[in-house]
Structure formats: structure tokens, C-alpha cells
Amino acid sequence: MARIDLDLAHAYRPDPKSDSDYALLPLKMSFEDGGAYALLGPSGCGKTTMLNIVSGLLKPSHGTVRFDGRDVTTLTPQQRNIAQVFQFPVIYDTMTVAENLAFPLRNRGVPADRIKARVGRIAEMLELNGQLDQRASNLAADAKQKISLGRGLVREDVSAVLFDEPLTVIDPHLKWQLRRKLKQIHHELKLTLIYVTHDQVEALTFADRTVVMTRGRAVQVGTAGELFERPSHRFVGHFIGSPGMNFLPARLEEGGGLSVAEQPLIDRVDPELGAALSRGEPFTLGIRPEYVAVDDVGDGVPAATGTITGVISQVQDIGTYWLLTVKIGPHTLKSRLSGQAQPPAAGATVALRVLNPHTCFYGADEQLIATAATAKGLEGHA
Numbered sequence: 001m002a003r004i005d006l007d008l009a010h011a012y013r014p015d016p017k018s019d020s021d022y023a024l025l026p027l028k029m030s031f032e033d034g035g036a037y038a039l040l041g042p043s044g045c046g047k048t049t050m051l052n053i054v055s056g057l058l059k060p061s062h063g064t065v066r067f068d069g070r071d072v073t074t075l076t077p078q079q080r081n082i083a084q085v086f087q088f089p090v091i092y093d094t095m096t097v098a099e100n101l102a103f104p105l106r107n108r109g110v111p112a113d114r115i116k117a118r119v120g121r122i123a124e125m126l127e128l129n130g131q132l133d134q135r136a137s138n139l140a141a142d143a144k145q146k147i148s149l150g151r152g153l154v155r156e157d158v159s160a161v162l163f164d165e166p167l168t169v170i171d172p173h174l175k176w177q178l179r180r181k182l183k184q185i186h187h188e189l190k191l192t193l194i195y196v197t198h199d200q201v202e203a204l205t206f207a208d209r210t211v212v213m214t215r216g217r218a219v220q221v222g223t224a225g226e227l228f229e230r231p232s233h234r235f236v237g238h239f240i241g242s243p244g245m246n247f248l249p250a251r252l253e254e255g256g257g258l259s260v261a262e263q264p265l266i267d268r269v270d271p272e273l274g275a276a277l278s279r280g281e282p283f284t285l286g287i288r289p290e291y292v293a294v295d296d297v298g299d300g301v302p303a304a305t306g307t308i309t310g311v312i313s314q315v316q317d318i319g320t321y322w323l324l325t326v327k328i329g330p331h332t333l334k335s336r337l338s339g340q341a342q343p344p345a346a347g348a349t350v351a352l353r354v355l356n357p358h359t360c361f362y363g364a365d366e367q368l369i370a371t372a373a374t375a376k377g378l379e380g381h382a
Contacts, residue, residue: 003069004065004067004159005028005065006028006050008024008062009024009060009061010058010061022216023046023049023216024049025216029221031160032192034191036183036206038196038202038207039051039210040197040200040203040213045216046216051196054194056077057077080159082162083151084163085148086166096133098119100136100151101122103151104154119154125184125188128146142171145167145170146178158191161192161194165197183205195207204240208223209222212235212239227240230360231245234247234286234366243323246286248354250283250285252279254280258355265354266305277369285360286361287354289333291359294326294337294344294350295351296344306355307352308328308352308354310326310349312346313327318339322336322339322343323335324343335352359372
């Protein structure tokens with residue numbers, strides 16, 4: 001296994017001049033030896049470009065790739081000792097399952113007894129041990145992809161194993177099983193694994209740390225909890241979660257009060273929070289639907305202090321929770337409520353509590369500038 005350090009940028013066109021010319025904007029990033037990482041983002045964000053640079057299939061136009069401190073920028077995948085698993089199975093249909101799994105080891109002259117032991121272990125992990133003598137051509141697509149995964153995992157001497165959306169062709173139920181298996185294999189074999197996907201569930205359940213990417217930029221690297229609770233960029237808040245984070249315009253008024261969506265929220269913010277926010281300049285409040293509390297406001301009943309008001313435009317029964325869509329003037333907010341109680345109906349006016357320890361604030365560049373987590377005195381507004 002190896003520690004992988006990237007200090008690079010990549011453009012497919014010569015002489016790049018603007019950010020839009022780059023497939024990967026300048027970045028510095030490290031993948032620790034034995035870690036399980038996911039590269040997560042929408043199509044075209046640069047995640048496969050990064051994976052191909054790590055593997056040696058692509059040379060970066062600027063900068064270096066280092067494995068354990070050694071510059072491997074110009075080396076081939078074979079010289080880097082990389083194993084790669086692609087979106088569609090790469091196997092030999094004329095060989096048996098056992099022969100397919102053994103092929104990478106035989107190519108490297110591994111002794112026969114060691115090959116047998118290693119193939120048996122990987123086959124057991126992937127639940128292929130009952131099919132070792134079957135021809136690969138007779139197997140279903142998910143079994144073939146298991147073989148492809150096994151061929152990537154069977155070598156003990158690899159620097160890293162790279163996965164490029166390997167579960168795309170797999171049935172949804174089997175995806176869950178294979179993610180669990182890959183997690184188990186990582187814990188047992190301590191391989192350095194890098195996994196590309198656009199599916200946040202795959203990324204967050206597989207990886208110890210996830211790299212969230214957009215428009216050629218890695219905007220945050222973190223655990224599932226960090227990405228959910230403290231998105232360092234608005235894109236992360238939007239992309240992670242179902243639905244993603246709510247964003248509302250906010251302003252710190254001259255008197256020290258906080259207004260949200262053009263409505264006064266509280267008369268005075270905590271000094272620690274106020275110090276991080278620019279008085280008189282707009283910024284954005286972000287809060288996840290899970291943390292928005294909703295109070296029904298009856299006719300003639302004023303909304304409680306520390307809330308903003310809106311009108312419910314849609315109520316959806318998801319089974320385990322209710323999903324409310326609320327219009328606040330020109331703005332829209334989502335709220336996830338427990339399915340145990342009947343929520344207010346569409347058309348009802350509601351008071352929304354959007355300031356609590358989970359609230360985040362973002363500047364004009366969409367970067368996180370403050371959270372309400374450390375501010376004192378928020379309990380009365382939660």
C-alpha cells in the first residue's frame with residue numbers, strides 16, 4: 001500500500017487561461033496509506049480525471065503525483081503497481097471464475113500454493129467460492145462484476161486499488177451487499193482504496209473520507225458526519241442529503257439583529273456569531289430540512305419570537321417522515337418531519353425555526369464563514 005500525494009492541475013486544452021479551461025483546478029491532496037476514500041460529484045466534475053491521473057492512465061498537465069514520497073508522475077499504471085476496477089466487468093469469459101481471479105497473480109509469478117490460498121480468500125469474501133469452477137461467460141452481470149472486483153483485490157502488493165463507478169450495472173439490492181462486502185474487505189486487508197461515484201449513498205457508506213467535487217474543484221474532504229453537519233461550501237450542502245440543505249438570504253442589521261428571507265428573526269445575535277458575520281452585507285443562512293422545526297400558526301395568532309413565517313405549498317408522505325415544501329415570499333424551504341404526527345395541510349401558514357446549533361452561514365463566495373454551533377443563547381431560538 002502507499003500514501004498518495006497530489007499537487008497538480010489538469011487541462012485537456014493547451015495554454016489554459018481561465019478556470020473553465022481546467023478539468024481539474026490546482027489542488028493539493030493526500031490519500032493516506034490504507035485509507036478508504038470516495039470521489040463524489042456530478043458528471044463532468046473531474047473525479048474520473050483525478051482517478052486516471054492517480055492510476056497513471058493520464059499525465060497531469062501541471063504538477064506531480066507521489067507515492068510514498070516518490071515522484072511517479074511519468075510512470076505507467078504497471079510501474080505504479082495499481083489495480084483498477086472499471087464501470088463494466090473486465091474479465092475473460094473463456095476462463096473459470098478461479099482462473100480469472102488467479103490471472104493477475106500468475107502474471108507476476110506468484111507460487112501456485114499462494115495463488116490458491118489468495119483466490120480462495122477473495123472468493124469467500126465476495127461469496128464466489130461456490131462458483132470457482134464455472135465459466136465466467138455463463139454468469140449474470142453482477143457475478144461478472146464481482147469477479148472484476150476480485151481481480152482488483154486479489155493482489156497483496158498493490159499500491160492502491162481504484163474503482164471507477166463499479167456498481168453501475170448491479171441490481172440495487174446487490175449494490176448494498178457489495179458495498180458492505182467492500183467495507184469488510186477494506187477492514188480486513190487494509191488496502192488503499194479510492195472509489196469514484198456520483199451516488200452519495202455509495203460514497204458515504206463505503207468511504208472513511210469523501211472528497212466532494214464540483215466544476216474541477218475539490219471543495220471539501222471529510223467524514224459523512226462532517227459533510228452533513230458542517231458543509232464547508234454551499235455545493236456540499238446542496239449535494240449531500242435528500243433533499244439537500246436549505247439556503248435563505250440573511251443580513252446582520254445595523255442594530256445587531258438578524259433578518260432572514262427579508263423577515264426579522266432575532267433582535268441581537270450572540271457576539272461570537274456576530275463577529276463572524278459582516279454587518280450590513282448579505283450572506284446566506286443554510287439549514288438542513290431535518291433541523292427545521294415547523295409550528296402551525298392559527299388565524300390571528302402571532303408567530304413566536306425567533307421564527308420566520310411561510311405558507312406550505314406541498315405536503316408529501318414519504319412513509320418514515322413527512323416532507324413539507326414552504327414558500328417564504330420568493331424563496332422555498334424544505335422541512336423533514338417525523339411521520340408519527342399529521343403535519344399542517346397545504347395552504348397553512350407556519351412559523352419556521354431556522355436558527356439552532358446546526359445552522360451554517362455562507363459568504364458571497366459560497367464558503368462557510370460561521371456556524372451557530374458555538375454561539376451561546378441559541379436554545380431559546382432552536
